[in-house]
Amino acid sequence: MDLNIDDDNYRLIGAIQRGLPLVPRPYAEIGTRIGMTENEVMARLNGLMACGVIKRLGIIVRHHELGYRANAMVVWDVPDHEVDAIGACMAGFEQVTLCYRRPRRPGWPYNLFCMIHGRDREDVLAHVETLARSCRLEWCPRNVLFSRRRFKQRGALYVGAA
Amino acid sequence: MNGEACRCEQIAESADTLSLWERRLLNEFQRGFPLTPRPYADIGARLGVSEREVLEALARLGEAGVVSRVGAVFRPNRVGSSTLAAMSVPAPRLLEVAEIVNSYAEVNHNYEREHRLNLWFVLTASSKARLKEVLADIERCTGLAVMSLPMLADYHIDLGFDLAWT
Numbered sequence: 001m002d003l004n005i006d007d008d009n010y011r012l013i014g015a016i017q018r019g020l021p022l023v024p025r026p027y028a029e030i031g032t033r034i035g036m037t038e039n040e041v042m043a044r045l046n047g048l049m050a051c052g053v054i055k056r057l058g059i060i061v062r063h064h065e066l067g068y069r070a071n072a073m074v075v076w077d078v079p080d081h082e083v084d085a086i087g088a089c090m091a092g093f094e095q096v097t098l099c100y101r102r103p104r105r106p107g108w109p110y111n112l113f114c115m116i117h118g119r120d121r122e123d124v125l126a127h128v129e130t131l132a133r134s135c136r137l138e139w140c141p142r143n144v145l146f147s148r149r150r151f152k153q154r155g156a157l158y159v160g161a162a
Numbered sequence: 163m164n165g166e167a168c169r170c171e172q173i174a175e176s177a178d179t180l181s182l183w184e185r186r187l188l189n190e191f192q193r194g195f196p197l198t199p200r201p202y203a204d205i206g207a208r209l210g211v212s213e214r215e216v217l218e219a220l221a222r223l224g225e226a227g228v229v230s231r232v233g234a235v236f237r238p239n240r241v242g243s244s245t246l247a248a249m250s251v252p253a254p255r256l257l258e259v260a261e262i263v264n265s266y267a268e269v270n271h272n273y274e275r276e277h278r279l280n281l282w283f284v285l286t287a288s289s290k291a292r293l294k295e296v297l298a299d300i301e302r303c304t305g306l307a308v309m310s311l312p313m314l315a316d317y318h319i320d321l322g323f324d325l326a327w328t
Contacts (some may be wrong), residue, residue, distance in 0.1 A: 025199055027201075053240045059192050065228045087317035099317040103311060146276045147273045149273065151274065155230065
């Protein structure tokens with residue numbers, strides 16, 4: 001499904017991008033804001049999930065505040081023809097919260113990125129080792145970029161951000 | 163920014179004092195949120211508490227920063243256009259540059275990381291053109307180069323994060 005900025009779906013995304021309201025009937029409230037019935041809001045959200053525009057609907061927690069104090073972006077330089085298989089292997093790990101292929105750049109040889117959260121540094125490094133062993137990447141150039149400071153963290157705004 | 167650092171310390175305590183049903187709330191409803199007229203009542207029924215208790219807990223955990231929001235996680239680039247960007251910022255300028263980057267509504271995550279490229283942020287804009295404009299603007303305002311690494315493939319199926327409490 002391609003989304004057009006004039007679509008009703010797009011208006012719905014704009015209305016929920018900051019979160020569902022904490023009221024007894026949140027879908028009815030969203031509907032009131034954008035001129036849809038409660039049923040239509042629920043049906044459209046169901047559709048957006050079915051076609052994969054929405055990955056999940058639910059409570060979005062902050063890892064850091066829940067005691068997962070360490071997070072690292074782990075980047076790997078893997079052969080281009082193997083990146084899909086290796087990415088799929090990594091994505092299966094519980095401690096991997098994101099896993100993307102991205103382009104290489106001059107001075108930046110890494111093409112596979114994953115995010116790993118842990119209680120502390122050692123915890124994260126242990127997960128990296130397990131991951132490397134399990135996906136047979138011990139030989140692969142990699143770099144572990146621990147986060148030092150968080151300057152901003154919130155959901156993306158897709159509509160009317162400008 | 164100091165404010166945020168302080169807030170985290172308070173929250174660390176509150177995370178330890180969550181009740182069993184609140185832990186289940188956080189762990190079991192990161193996906194599959196009920197698409198029913200009264201979702202909070204349905205969640206309450208599953209956890210053995212009232213709709214009001216669920217709403218109050220979510221409001222309190224939201225205020226404490228444990229819960230970012232109740233909402234949707236969208237697949238990158240299906241809605242709008244996004245990229246991961248990195249900059250190599252001289253240490254004395256890091257705070258100043260981070261503030262400039264933060265000032266854009268299109269920036270939703272911004273972290274200092276341990277690398278020569280020490281500032282990493284995620285940009286999501288309503289269009290590719292707007293994304294390009296913001297990247298160029300940040301380069302102009304800071305006088306520093308921005309490396310943009312748009313996603314080529316997404317391998318992760320987001321099921322939420324198991325908080326390993328139970």
